[in-house]
Amino acid sequence: MMRPELLAPAGDLEKVKIALLYGADAVYIGGRTFSLRARASKFGVTDIFEAVNFAHKLKKKIYVTCNIVPHSEDLKELDDYLLDLERIKVDAIIVSNPYVLKRAQELTDLEIHISTQQSVTNSIECVYWFSEGAKRIVLARELSLEEIAIIKKKTHAELEIFIHGGMCVSYSGRCTLSNVMSLRDANRGGCAHSCRWEYDLFKNHELVASDFQMASRDLAAIEYVPRLIDIGVDSLKIEGRMKSIHYIATIVHTYRKLIDDYLSGNLQSQETYENEIKKAENRPTGPGFLNSAASEERQLYQVNQFPHVKEFCGVVISYDRLSKKALIEQRNFFAINDTIEIFSPDQEERHFKIASILSENGEELDAARHPLQKILIDSDITLKPYDLLRRVIE
C-alpha cells in the first residue's frame, strides 16, 4: 500500500520546524506577494531558503503557494519571484492561475501543483492540467470519497486532498463577499471571512431570523484517512497557516500516528485520535463532503470553539542535564503546582508538576504570566528543544 505524504501548513519558520519535527513529510508556505495568506506571511525569499534547507536536511519538502488570482499589478514581480524559488530549490509551487503556470514552465523547471483555488471537481480537468505540466492537483473540497476514487483511477496526476482544518463555505476562488463587504480581496490574500459573520435574514422584506449563519464546520477526516490511503491519494493536507505551533504540532502528530498505525496494521479506535485532536484549539469539526452527511451537519451554528482539554503553555528552548532545569518560552499562563504534559515529536506523553519557576535572572516567580517570557523550570524528565508543554486543565 502506498504511503501518502502528510502535508502541513506553516505561517513562519518556527511553524515549519515544528510541523516537520512533529511528523509532516512536507510543509506548504506562502510568500509575501503571491500567497492567499499574505496577510499572515513572514516568508521573504531568505526565510523560504532557510525553510528549504531545514526541510531538505530531514529529507522532507517545502512547497510554496503562488495561488492568488492575480491582477496585472501583481504580475510585475512574478518572473523574479519564480526564478528565486527555483534558485533556492523549493520542491514545488502551488498555482491557480493559467498564466502563472505558463510562466513558471517557460522560466523554470519548478514542479507545479494546481491549487484548490481552481476548484477542480472532475477527472477531465485533472487530465488536462497534468497534460499541461502540472504534477499534482489539489482537488476541490466539495468532493466525496467516491468521486475522489473515480478521479484517481482516471488520471496520472498526483492527487492532494484536504483532511483537516478550515473550509471555505463557497467553492474556492468563487467568493467575493469579502471584496464587497470589506473591500478586502478574497482571492489576493485579504479575505475578511465574511462568511463567518452573523446576519439578519429577510424573507419578502420581513425579518425572519436575526442570527443567520453560514460558516462551515472545520474538516476532520480521521474516520476517512484509511479509505483515502486505500484509494491511493498521494498527499493528505492539513489547512491552517495562521494557526499556532501547538495546533500544528498536535494535528500533524495525530495524523502522523493515524497514517503510520493504519499502514502498520495497528489502527486504534477513532476515539483515540479524536481525543488527541481535542487537545488543540479546534472549532467544531465534521467530515466535510467526504461522506454523504446531511447538509446542516456541515454547518456551524452558535458555537465558536470546542473547549480544549489541555492548554499550550510553553516551548522548550534548551535543557541542562546537570541542573535538570529547562529554559522555556512562555505561551500561556501557568503556575506552581500545575500539572504539565510534555508533548514531544517522538515520545509518548509524560507528566510532571511545576515545582519552581525562575526568571532568566534567577528571580523566583509564583506563576508564568507574560507571553514569550523566557523562564526556567525544574524537570526531572529530560526535555528537548521544540518539546511543547501543555497545562492539564483539571
Next chain:
Amino acid sequence: MDIVATLKNFEEIPELIHLGADVFLLESETYTRAAKYPFSLEKIIEIAKILRKKRKKTYVLLNTFIHEQDIEGIRAFLFALDKSKVDAFVCYDFSLIIIAKALKMEQRIIYQPGTMNTHPKDMSVFRDLGIRGITISREITFAEICEFFQEKDQLELSLSGHGYQEMFYSIRKLLESFMISQKNQEFSLDPDDFYQIREKQRPDSFFPIVEDRFGTQIYRGKKLSSFEFIEWMEPYLKDFFIERRFISDQEYYASIEAYKLKEYEQFTNKYGIEYDTGFFMQKTEKIKGDL
C-alpha cells in the same frame, strides 16, 4: 457591442428584439443554477432556430460546476446542441472548455467564471485553447478592465455590466440548513420568495440570497450600472450582459433600451438610486490597511 439579454419566455422574443437585444441568453433546466427562466433542451433548439432566422444570436448559460457524475450528461447536452443554431455557451467551470474541445465545439465557448479573469495575460492561454471569448471578472476596477482592451484581438471580450452581480456560490444549501438547525419544520423554498441577508454592521445593505438544488448564491446589495463607462468600453467589448435576476420586466426592458439608445438619463431618474458603479472606481486591498 452586442447587448445580451436573458430571455424570460418564448412570447417575449418580439419585445426584446424591439428593444434592441442582439443576443438572447437562455437558461437551461439542467445546467443553469439559480435559473429563473429555464428552458428544456428541445425548447433551446427551437428558440435558437427562430432567433437565427431573425438574425439574432442565442447563448446558453451553463454555470454549474461539473462533478464526475455530470460529465456524461453535459457532454450529451453539448453534443445535442452541436448542430443547433446556438451560437455560444457561457461557461462557469473551466472543465467545460476541455469537454467542448473534445467535441470540437470550443469556438462556441465563452468562459465566464465570475471571478477568475482578472488580468489580460491569461488571454493567450485561452486563445491557445481555441475558445471564442472570456468575460472579464466582476471585482476589478475600470482601469484594470481597460488593460484587457489592449489585447482585444486575441479573443472576444465581454462584460457583465448591469444588474445584480453574483458574489458567492456554494454547493451547500445554506438557507435550508439554517432552518433545519432552527428546527423550523415549516420551511420550504418557494421560487417566488425573495430572501436577503443583512450584515449587522451594515444595516442599510441587503444582499439577495438564492438557494436551489445546485446550492446557494449571494449577490451584491446594489445593482451595477455601467452608464458612466460604457462609452469607453464599447469599442472593445463584443458582448455586454445585462443581468435579469430580481429585476422587474419593466426595469429590465428600460435598461436594454437605455444601453441600445445610449440614453441613460430617463433610466437613471427612475431607477438610479438603487444602482452604483460597483468596483469600477473602487479598488480592493490585498492586506488590511492597504487602502
